[in-house]
Amino acid sequence: MPVYSDGLGLDVTAASGEAASAFGSTVDGYVRFTRDVGDRLKDTLTADPDMPLAHVTKGYFMKLFGTKAMAMRADKALGTATELFARLDTTEREQGHLVALGAWCAGDIDGAADAWERILLDHPKDMLALRLAHFAHFYAGNGGKMRDSVARVLHAWDRSHPLYGNLIGMYGFGLEEAGEYRRGERYAREAVEIDPKDAWSVHAVAHVMEMEGRHREGIDWIKGLEPHWNSVHNFRFHVWWHRALFHLERYELEEVMALYDAQVASDLEADQYLDVVNAAALLWRLELYGLQVGPERWAQLAALAEKHMDDHELIFVSLHYLMALLGAGRLAEAGEMIEKLRAYAKEEGTRDQTQARITGKVGLALADAMTAIRTGSPARAVTLIWPLRDDIRLIGGSHAQRDVFEEMLVDAALKGGETAKARALLSERTEKKPNSAWSWERYGEALGAAGADGSSASRKAAELRTSAH
Numbered sequence: 001m002p003v004y005s006d007g008l009g010l011d012v013t014a015a016s017g018e019a020a021s022a023f024g025s026t027v028d029g030y031v032r033f034t035r036d037v038g039d040r041l042k043d044t045l046t047a048d049p050d051m052p053l054a055h056v057t058k059g060y061f062m063k064l065f066g067t068k069a070m071a072m073r074a075d076k077a078l079g080t081a082t083e084l085f086a087r088l089d090t091t092e093r094e095q096g097h098l099v100a101l102g103a104w105c106a107g108d109i110d111g112a113a114d115a116w117e118r119i120l121l122d123h124p125k126d127m128l129a130l131r132l133a134h135f136a137h138f139y140a141g142n143g144g145k146m147r148d149s150v151a152r153v154l155h156a157w158d159r160s161h162p163l164y165g166n167l168i169g170m171y172g173f174g175l176e177e178a179g180e181y182r183r184g185e186r187y188a189r190e191a192v193e194i195d196p197k198d199a200w201s202v203h204a205v206a207h208v209m210e211m212e213g214r215h216r217e218g219i220d221w222i223k224g225l226e227p228h229w230n231s232v233h234n235f236r237f238h239v240w241w242h243r244a245l246f247h248l249e250r251y252e253l254e255e256v257m258a259l260y261d262a263q264v265a266s267d268l269e270a271d272q273y274l275d276v277v278n279a280a281a282l283l284w285r286l287e288l289y290g291l292q293v294g295p296e297r298w299a300q301l302a303a304l305a306e307k308h309m310d311d312h313e314l315i316f317v318s319l320h321y322l323m324a325l326l327g328a329g330r331l332a333e334a335g336e337m338i339e340k341l342r343a344y345a346k347e348e349g350t351r352d353q354t355q356a357r358i359t360g361k362v363g364l365a366l367a368d369a370m371t372a373i374r375t376g377s378p379a380r381a382v383t384l385i386w387p388l389r390d391d392i393r394l395i396g397g398s399h400a401q402r403d404v405f406e407e408m409l410v411d412a413a414l415k416g417g418e419t420a421k422a423r424a425l426l427s428e429r430t431e432k433k434p435n436s437a438w439s440w441e442r443y444g445e446a447l448g449a450a451g452a453d454g455s456s457a458s459r460k461a462a463e464l465r466t467s468a469h
């Protein structure tokens with residue numbers, strides 16, 4: 001079969017130039033989070049129903065939904081693609097993508113990431129491989145890999161490429177997750193200058209501000225660019241979630257609740273996992289900050305969660321579904337879900353199942369700890385989480401997202417009478433997050449409980465609550 005340019009600097013096997021450029025437009029839509037990305041892929045397959053890489057990409061998109069039902073459709077796309085690759089001449093790059101999809105469908109996300117990284121050695125402009133590797137490294141909780149994966153391809157890119165801004169925005173986010181805030185902010189801001197609609201990069205800057213406790217600045221940053229990033233698909237609710245988080249740190253709890261209702265949880269019927277992840281974590285945090293969020297909101301999330309009991313694509317996501325069930329007080333379903341996760345973790349021994357391994361290593365303990373918290377046994381939660389604190393990152397997600405687990409540990413330590421641990425955790429946390437009023441307030445409590453003077457920590461908390469941070 002002939003090859004044509006995809007318009008993004010790569011050759012792709014296709015029946016026509018029209019199909020190849022529709023494919024390029026699909027990759028462009030995926031990277032830019034456009035709402036019509038699914039239609040773009042359909043247009044590609046209409047132009048060439050046998051285009052090998054388009055079928056692999058269909059499989060990728062199905063896997064990205066993170067549900068069992070869609071994973072089965074990904075398996076089907078893999079079957080079609082495998083048959084096409086056997087029948088048609090394809091390039092080595094395309095064959096690399098087939099290997100990656102095969103590994104991913106088998107549950108071996110680490111293997112898929114290796115396949116994408118191998119492609120990038122010879123094809124550093126392969127944005128599809130790069131963005132998917134970014135995804136895999138993100139859900140491995142590996143900021144260093146997110147950063148370095150992009151750094152390794154920079155040699156091949158310049159501003160003339162239509163996705164250059166997105167590339168450096170991804171680099172900015174990787175730098176941020178690896179703790180390099182200055183460089184991360186510089187690259188992500190440059191990406192936003194190139195394209196203010198680049199929500200991933202807007203969000204990368206917000207992450208830097210979150211990590212550095214620049215809450216007021218973070219609100220202004222997100223507000224100032226809202227007309228741009230708010231045009232993207234459901235990822236926009238995650239940007240709203242970041243704004244809500246800044247308000248939360250400032251104890252503007254009414255504002256958080258209003259944003260929750262108007263934005264963060266405004267499209268739950270779309271049944272996208274990231275929406276539930278945002279919503280469940282925000283409700284859990286609001287309760288840690290002392291606000292009663294009401295049974296209806298939890299019930300709404302729990303109704304969605306129970307539909308995903310058998311989804312084990314990402315343990316990070318499953319833990320948020322569990323949060324929803326526990327928040328709603330549906331303990332029987334929560335227990336059922338944990339038993340399913342326990343059975344899933346055992347699959348690790350049968351083949352290389354990245355997520356099953358992490359579920360066994362960290363996920364189950366976190367699941368049991370959350371149940372302990374919600375059933376009045378906070379000390380047990382501390383016993384479960386404490387030994388694996390440093391491994392929580394393996395569940396993936398960002399530092400900002402995983403912070404809910406750190407906050408629940410702190411709260412459980414205080415409530416469970418684990419005074420020395422609470423004091424140690426908060427001593428660490430106030431160093432790391434000196435602008436966090438919530439942390440200083442609890443530090444004061446922990447010091448007091450340990451018989452020390454916690455008044456200056458409590459004063460610091462009061463100051464922060466009324467300051468402009």
Ligand SMILES: [Fe+2]
Pocket residue numbers: 203207238242398400
């Ligand atoms: Fe984020």
